[in-house]
Amino acid sequence: MTNDEVVEAVRRHVRGRVMPPPATPQALAEAEAAIGFPLPSLLPRLYSEVANGGFGPGEGILGVRGGCPQGNFYDIAELYQDGPDPTGEIPAGFVLLYDWGCTIWSIADLRDPAAPMWCAHEGEIWPQGITLAERLLGTVTGTPRVEELLETHPAQQTRAD
DSSP: OOHHHHHHHHHHHHTTSOOOOOOOHHHHHHHHHHHTSOOOTHHHHHHHHTOSSOOSSTTOOOOSTTSOOBTTBOOHHHHHHHOOOTTSOSOTTEEEEEEEETTEEEEEETTSTTOEEEEEETTEEEEEEEEHHHHHHHHHHSOOOHHHHHHTSHHHHHHHO
16 A cells, blocks of 8 residues: 555544644654654654644554644654663664553654564564554554554464464
């Protein structure tokens, strides 16, 4: 699916909901500068054409400055700079996008333009095997459950075999 199709699918999904205003070009540039990696092309489009966060699973992903907060977290750059991972297990370029609760986070790897998704929980981090676009499309076709994230943990895969 193209970025145009993902943007349109997310736009349709949030139609009728109260959403934050779109992100400004300055807020997007500030986020990239603070993180030190370019945002994957899909994310700035969503932030500037749909809403500055608030779309995606549950309450929606975090935005950039001025966007949709989630709990005590206000934007992806602020969270990235604050270093939310005291264990040091989350590598540079991994941006926390969504807090599922119980210390479970959806993370985008900005080192790759496709933004592969990872999960962090209890000091461990592992790949989800999907991209940001696939995560968002999964959300608009049926909200993913937190249990599905935990089922992708390598230990769970071993137990299932």
